[in-house]
């Protein structure tokens with residue numbers, strides 16, 4: 607059964623590429639979600655992705671209590687497609703037209719394959735867009751806000767594990783010193799966390815040295831003797847094997863789609879390891895962008911809103927306890943409650 611409100615599929619008149627806009631739900635407010643410009647074996651694979659990702663956005667906004675629904679746009683490029691600047695602009699104009707055709711029921715931000723600069727192009731043709739560059743009045747790079755949100759989630763988990771939200775003296779392992787990872791590493795170092803970090807890019811050792819963090823290999827960090835492990839690299843890191851090797855008490859990080867399979871959440875639960883769903887721990891960036899650019903609040907208000915991730919994680923853990931379920935299941939339950947109430 608189709609549980610999306612509306613799905614638009616259009617062959618872009620300029621680019622010739624399939625543009626798919628999946629509007630999952632507007633029960634809590636107009637939908638928002640990224641534009642994914644990616645290679646797929648066929649456009650139907652892009653459709654599958656758009657359906658899945660837009661439903662995940664509904665969950666994310668409902669759990670983080672943002673008055674938005676879930677949507678996603680996918681441009682499904684055949685393998686090997688290369689976009690020169692002129693064709694890229696054509697694609698973005700095609701995307702903008704599809705977005706504009708539903709008159710504000712959905713607003714788009716960056717996702718895999720698109721950037722704030724691409725959002726600026728889309729804005730030339732429709733106002734329903736966010737995360738445009740800072741020098742053009744937008745909220746720009748989301749990674750510092752994402753890092754701040756993960757810090758808030760870590761405070762809630764620290765209170766849960768050790769009775770206090772302060773992070774000083776805790777041992778944490780951070781996987782990935784990219785945009786979000788580096789901001790987060792600096793925040794954690796400033797809090798007095800004992801950090802061990804890794805990245806597949808050896809050049810990142812310089813950052814580790816600068817902030818006084820220990821460096822280890824990407825394989826070794828999994829079984830490092832730390833309190834909390836923070837995935838901030840690519841998705842799929844939590845496999846059955848990895849979970850067996852973990853020595854930490856919690857896994858909390860911004861990396862998207864951390865679970866290799868949904869059942870891994872149960873395995874973490876059985877091992878007594880607290881796992882905070884990535885769509886909550888990594889929500890700071892989207893919360894900031896939506897709050898400032900779509901809801902027109904000040905950046906101070908947006909920062910305060912990002913900090914509420916601490917309360918959201920506390921509520922999530924309490925709901926999981928009350929219902930005797932995993933935090934992943936508790937997230938679904940919280941989302942359903944809010945959607946039903948709306």
Ligand SMILES: NC(=O)c1ccc[n+]([C@@H]2O[C@H](COP(=O)([O-])OP(=O)(O)OC[C@H]3O[C@@H](n4cnc5c(N)ncnc54)[C@H](O)[C@@H]3O)[C@@H](O)[C@H]2O)c1
Nearest residue numbers: 748749752782784785786805806824839860861862888891
């Ligand atoms: N940028 C945001 O605001 C934002 C928001 C929400 C979620 N996320 C998610 O957070 C994660 C990081 O995002 P980012 O913007 O920092 O990306 P990024 O590409 O800037 O950084 C990723 C880093 O991970 C490293 N890496 C890749 N594979 C690795 C491995 N196997 N082991 C160790 N290091 C590895 C890369 O070398 C890179 O330094 C992604 O999963 C992203 O989807 C980001």
